[in-house]
Amino acid sequence: MKVLKVDVVLITKNSATHTPIFEKCLRSVYREVPIKRLIVVDDFSTDDTLKILEKFPKVEVHQIKGNRAVARQYGIKQVKTDWFMFVDDDVILCKDWFKIAQKYMFPEVGLIWGWDRVSNPHARNRMKIMYYLRKMDEYQLMLRNFERRGGTHDTLIRREAVKDIQIPPDLHVYEDWYIKTYVEKKGFKCVVPPELWCLHYLNPKYDLKNMAVIAELERKYKLRSSFEVLRNFALALPKCLAILLISGDLQACRDQWKMYAYTFLWRCLYARRG
Numbered sequence: 001m002k003v004l005k006v007d008v009v010l011i012t013k014n015s016a017t018h019t020p021i022f023e024k025c026l027r028s029v030y031r032e033v034p035i036k037r038l039i040v041v042d043d044f045s046t047d048d049t050l051k052i053l054e055k056f057p058k059v060e061v062h063q064i065k066g067n068r069a070v071a072r073q074y075g076i077k078q079v080k081t082d083w084f085m086f087v088d089d090d091v092i093l094c095k096d097w098f099k100i101a102q103k104y105m106f107p108e109v110g111l112i113w114g115w116d117r118v119s120n121p122h123a124r125n126r127m128k129i130m131y132y133l134r135k136m137d138e139y140q141l142m143l144r145n146f147e148r149r150g151g152t153h154d155t156l157i158r159r160e161a162v163k164d165i166q167i168p169p170d171l172h173v174y175e176d177w178y179i180k181t182y183v184e185k186k187g188f189k190c191v192v193p194p195e196l197w198c199l200h201y202l203n204p205k206y207d208l209k210n211m212a213v214i215a216e217l218e219r220k221y222k223l224r225s226s227f228e229v230l231r232n233f234a235l236a237l238p239k240c241l242a243i244l245l246i247s248g249d250l251q252a253c254r255d256q257w258k259m260y261a262y263t264f265l266w267r268c269l270y271a272r273r274g
Helices: 022-032 049-053 068-078 097-102 121-134 138-149 175-185 208-220 226-247 250-273
Strands: 006-012 035-042 059-063 083-087 091-093 109-113 115-118 154-158 189-191 197-200
Touching: 006 068, 022 035, 022 049, 022 091, 035 049, 035 068, 049 059, 059 068, 068 083, 068 175, 109 175, 115 121, 115 138, 121 138, 121 226, 121 250, 138 175, 154 175, 175 189, 208 250, 226 250
Parallel strands: 006 035, 006 083, 035 059, 109 189, 115 197
Antiparallel strands: 083 154, 091 197, 109 154
């Protein structure tokens, strides 16, 4: 199969500060992907992000204000290649990433997702308990997550599948769910090859402000039922204790508690308000 060149869309906002592996991420993308253009959608970074980007060829920087939904929508509109890639600023692609992905570019396929090997130790320790509870390996657990909410951290997308997409601008998160759902509604398949992955150094924030945004979007778009929120809160304490017992990671335990407790609190406040 002939090797294609693809436009790569990267969203940044002070990535050099917030993501210690930012330059390594870029080097892995240039090593593994035949880049036509690196389309950077930047939210007016004030650190060394743009300076680091100057080290690399074929870079186009577009500065706009907006959240992830706005940035991804803008990036899609700049794409000119038949296939394009979304990549996040906190991933390292596996060896032969594009060569592997290209094997799955069948006519019926509209999206190819590289699953993530979570490399943040606290996030990883939170996941360990799920291996036991669900009796799944790492790939199976990530596949389950993708089927529910999608993913864009290292993802190839057929441009035809999303050329008319209009991502709701309030999707500060879950814009990846919307993209996946849209591709499927257009009649294309989304595939997750077991041998296609990245190291993902994600650093999620579980403060009340962020979790309130997530909880509201889950409610609005019916991504998580009130029953699920209540069930998760009821299981929060035993799950946190299990995380602590298995890993000894107090930070992972705190993060798990905040995620469930803040989501539950926001739903309760919304119910009273309604």
